[in-house]
Amino acid sequence: MQYTFIALVENKPGVLNRVASLFRRRNFNIESLAVGKTENPEVSRMTVVVGCPNGEVDAHKLEANLYKLVNVIDVQDVTHQPSVTRDLALIKVKVRPERRGEVNGLADIFRARIVDVAADSVIIEITGTEDKIEGMIELLRPIGIVEMVRTGQVSMTRGVNDGVRRVPGVNGNRYQEDFESLKMTP
Secondary structure (H helix, E strand, C coil): CEEEEEEEEECCCCHHHHHHHHHHHCCCCEEEEEEEECCCCCEEEEEEEEECCCCHHHHHHHHHHHHHCCCEEEEEECCCCCEEEEEEEEEEEECCHHHHHHHHHHHHHCCCEEEEECCCEEEEEEEECHHHHHHHHHHHCCCCEEEEEECCCEEEECCCCCCECCCCCCCCCCCHHHHHHHCCCC
16 A cells, blocks of 8 residues: 655755665655645755555554654644645647647646647646546547656645644654744744
């Protein structure tokens, strides 16, 4: 089963490498990884989707190991929490002018946008769940996908819900007051 973790980390060089190396050392495959700054320029937010063959046992181990990393501030498992999850894809499709209407129609159905038009191709931008993007890809494949890039999933819990924290408190490298000052307020 796939688990989705949100980790708040210090925005410093090498942090992404440390986190990715942890998953490699523990022999877990990262299905999706998205990292970006938060409203606090000193903190980055990572959304990591990883396959956990042993379910909750593996998820607990991963969370505990993430807390051992010096630059990790907080970790939440949002797998079973009410959340909004999105992915972004840019898809370049080889299409002649006479078939552009068909591609435009598909884009409208999926609420995607055509963001670039060339003489022999179009680039479509689609945002949504993995299933929505996969559905569009399957319909565009017979037309002729030339190139594609995806951002990976980003996730945020709905309302004021937090994700599950199996390891109480924050890691040993942070004091609770430090974490509270970095915590996002509504």
